[in-house]
Amino acid sequence: MFAPIMRKSLLSLLSLCISVSVFSQETLIPVPVSQQQKSGVFTLPKTIVIEAQQTPGNTLQDLKSHLSLPTGYSVTTTSSNSNATIRLILNTNADAQLGAEGYTLDVSPKAIQIRANQPAGLFYGVQTLLQLLPKDIESKVPVKNTAWTIPCQTITDYPRFSWRGLMLDVSRHFFTKQEVKGFIDEMVKYKFNLLHMHLTDDEGWRVEIKSLPRLTQVGAWAAPRQGTYGTFPAPAPEEPRTYGGFFTQDDIREIVQYAKDRFVNILPEVDVPGHSLAAIVAYPELSCTPGVDKYKVRSGERIMDWHKGGFDALIDNTLCPANEKIYPFLDKVFTELAQLFPFGYIHIGGDECAKNFWEESDAVKALMKKENLKNMEEVQSYFEKRVEKIVESKGKKVIGWDEILEGGLAPNSAVMSWRGIAGGIQAAKMGHQVVMSPTTFFYLDYMQGDAAVEPPVYASLRLNKTYSFEPVPDSVDPKLIIGGQANLWTEQVYNTRHMQYMIWPRSMAVAECLWSPKEKKDWNSFTKRVEANFDRLDVEEVKYARSMFDAIITPKKDYAGNRSIVVELDTEIKGLDIYYSWDNSNPDNFYPKYTGALNVPKDASWLKVITYRDGKPIGKQINIAVSELQSRAGITPQD
Numbered sequence: 001m002f003a004p005i006m007r008k009s010l011l012s013l014l015s016l017c018i019s020v021s022v023f024s025q026e027t028l029i030p031v032p033v034s035q036q037q038k039s040g041v042f043t044l045p046k047t048i049v050i051e052a053q054q055t056p057g058n059t060l061q062d063l064k065s066h067l068s069l070p071t072g073y074s075v076t077t078t079s080s081n082s083n084a085t086i087r088l089i090l091n092t093n094a095d096a097q098l099g100a101e102g103y104t105l106d107v108s109p110k111a112i113q114i115r116a117n118q119p120a121g122l123f124y125g126v127q128t129l130l131q132l133l134p135k136d137i138e139s140k141v142p143v144k145n146t147a148w149t150i151p152c153q154t155i156t157d158y159p160r161f162s163w164r165g166l167m168l169d170v171s172r173h174f175f176t177k178q179e180v181k182g183f184i185d186e187m188v189k190y191k192f193n194l195l196h197m198h199l200t201d202d203e204g205w206r207v208e209i210k211s212l213p214r215l216t217q218v219g220a221w222a223a224p225r226q227g228t229y230g231t232f233p234a235p236a237p238e239e240p241r242t243y244g245g246f247f248t249q250d251d252i253r254e255i256v257q258y259a260k261d262r263f264v265n266i267l268p269e270v271d272v273p274g275h276s277l278a279a280i281v282a283y284p285e286l287s288c289t290p291g292v293d294k295y296k297v298r299s300g301e302r303i304m305d306w307h308k309g310g311f312d313a314l315i316d317n318t319l320c321p322a323n324e325k326i327y328p329f330l331d332k333v334f335t336e337l338a339q340l341f342p343f344g345y346i347h348i349g350g351d352e353c354a355k356n357f358w359e360e361s362d363a364v365k366a367l368m369k370k371e372n373l374k375n376m377e378e379v380q381s382y383f384e385k386r387v388e389k390i391v392e393s394k395g396k397k398v399i400g401w402d403e404i405l406e407g408g409l410a411p412n413s414a415v416m417s418w419r420g421i422a423g424g425i426q427a428a429k430m431g432h433q434v435v436m437s438p439t440t441f442f443y444l445d446y447m448q449g450d451a452a453v454e455p456p457v458y459a460s461l462r463l464n465k466t467y468s469f470e471p472v473p474d475s476v477d478p479k480l481i482i483g484g485q486a487n488l489w490t491e492q493v494y495n496t497r498h499m500q501y502m503i504w505p506r507s508m509a510v511a512e513c514l515w516s517p518k519e520k521k522d523w524n525s526f527t528k529r530v531e532a533n534f535d536r537l538d539v540e541e542v543k544y545a546r547s548m549f550d551a552i553i554t555p556k557k558d559y560a561g562n563r564s565i566v567v568e569l570d571t572e573i574k575g576l577d578i579y580y581s582w583d584n585s586n587p588d589n590f591y592p593k594y595t596g597a598l599n600v601p602k603d604a605s606w607l608k609v610i611t612y613r614d615g616k617p618i619g620k621q622i623n624i625a626v627s628e629l630q631s632r633a634g635i636t637p638q639d
């Protein structure tokens with residue numbers, strides 16, 4: 001008698017463990033407001049019926065294709081069937097808590113129900129449902145032997161912020177319409193709702209303006225280059241300009257519609273008055289220093305001189321605020337942009353405008369006298385105010401990089417705070433709406449791990465730093481912080497695979513900062529969910545960075561010694577072991593395991609480090625010369 005009872009209790013213990021472990025297989029990013037487990041498991045039937053009313057957008061199509069392709073099951077839709085497998089229901093009485101983008105998702109053994117006030121909420125409910133299904137749901141080919149199950153549960157979810165953006169720079173390197181659509185497909189999985197397209201810069205003008213055809217006829221084309229952008233020699237005068245491209249107005253309309261069907265707004269940016277070389281190449285009379293054949297679209301040669309006191313342009317890439325021709329020019333540009341992009345805001349750039357050519361210009365000096373402008377910041381502010389008037393005359397609101405604050409701003413204008421959060425705080429204190437986009441947390445062009453193993457960029461930003469961002473500073477009215485945005489500048493991003501690598505997983509961290517309640521954020525839980533999402537991205541064949549598994553190597557001056565350093569090793573995520581060598585051989589888990597700060601053995605020339613988890617290598621091996629460790633610690637050869 002004893003044995004069967006024991007077996008029974010063991011069995012129930014086992015089944016409890018299984019159900020707990022099924023549920024605790026966390027995947028959802030961003031983490032929802034509330035997720036309650038229920039007993040039982042839902043299994044997709046071979047004949048899936050989706051009940052949905054006609055609602056705008058691609059929700060139903062997205063769900064249908066996701067379900068039918070990998071499962072091979074039949075998926076039909078109906079407008080009313082209370083026995084449907086999956087029901088998408090728009091609330092007749094709005095649930096105030098859910099707002100415009102929230103949803104509830106109920107998974108019971110026989111059916112799944114998603115409810116929302118608005119179509120956008122149904123779309124996000126579907127994204128959550130897809131993340132709850134096994135990773136194979138992302139497969140582009142039929143998959144055999146997958147158990148298409150979801151643990152029963154109830155989710156209530158809605159976003160913390162209404163502006164959840166990603167910026168793609170399509171100027172420095174051009175990404176096609178198809179690539180932009182792919183970008184949108186990926187971002188909506190993590191509930192982003194805004195794509196900021198940086199459409200113009202020194203390296204290319206990427207949007208057709210019919211009344212100004214030279215912008216794209218000549219302004220969209222550079223000499224092809226590969227390597228370290230920013231270091232290339234200037235192209236030869238007659239070198240063919242075959243690299244580039246632009247979006248026709250039809251392309252833009254297609255992208256806007258594609259985005260709209262996925263509840264994504266497109267924010268267009270025309271970056272003026274700096275970063276304007278492509279426009280000046282097309283229409284040299286727009287600069288303070290016009291000249292025939294003087295300008296070429298940048299092909300990655302040096303263009304700015306960055307120094308302690310600021311920066312100067314080596315080539316005049318600024319529109320001339322004292323030149324009356326630029327205002328009708330911008331009027332034409334913003335007239336066409338306003339017609340193409342339905343979103344309420346247009347981004348007017350405003351960042352990093354070099355003033356050295358303005359300082360030399362007699363026209364600018366005359367303008368300063370006439371308008372009583374005391375310095376170059378006031379000259380820029382004069383320009384911004386006129387541009388604001390033009391944009392507002394097209395029925396749009398202005399947003400710009402935080403430099404547009406300097407010298408005052410139209411009351412309806414919003415600020416994108418990129419030089420840290422100070423500009424955002426200042427703007428909010430002046431009553432402007434703010435989108436937080438600081439380099440220190442949200443710059444996706446920065447390296448995500450050690451410079452020794454990442455494609456080189458001038459700065460670093462690890463996943464844990466991005467995840468730690470809190471968009472609302474203590475001292476401001478939280479209502480004015482409308483959200484945040486992470487930016488992918490593409491000087492060093494030449495292709496889509498690398499674009500994906502730079503975006504993921506840091507944009508998952510951004511998504512959680514912008515959607516989830518602050519108190520639900522939890523780094524350890526997040527990294528587990530990131531790993532589950534890596535598996536999903538593998539199935540989708542989307543590239544991502546595994547840098548969070550790498551060691552963090554921090555050399556420090558050891559002030560007790562003479563020219564000596566200590567090296568601290570750490571990891572971003574818990575549960576990894578670090579092994580190292582100083583003898584030039586490649587370490588594995590039979591080498592010394594890191595337990596505390598390391599002294600550099602006399603005459604050692606390389607530190608080599610690798611991370612393991614559960615006895616298996618997991619991070620990249622990182623090799624750093626001792627001379628490099630010394631230099632990182634601030635010890636120069638003459639010290």
Ligand code: ACM
Pocket residue numbers: 351352401418
């Ligand atoms: C910027 O990163 N220059 C806005």
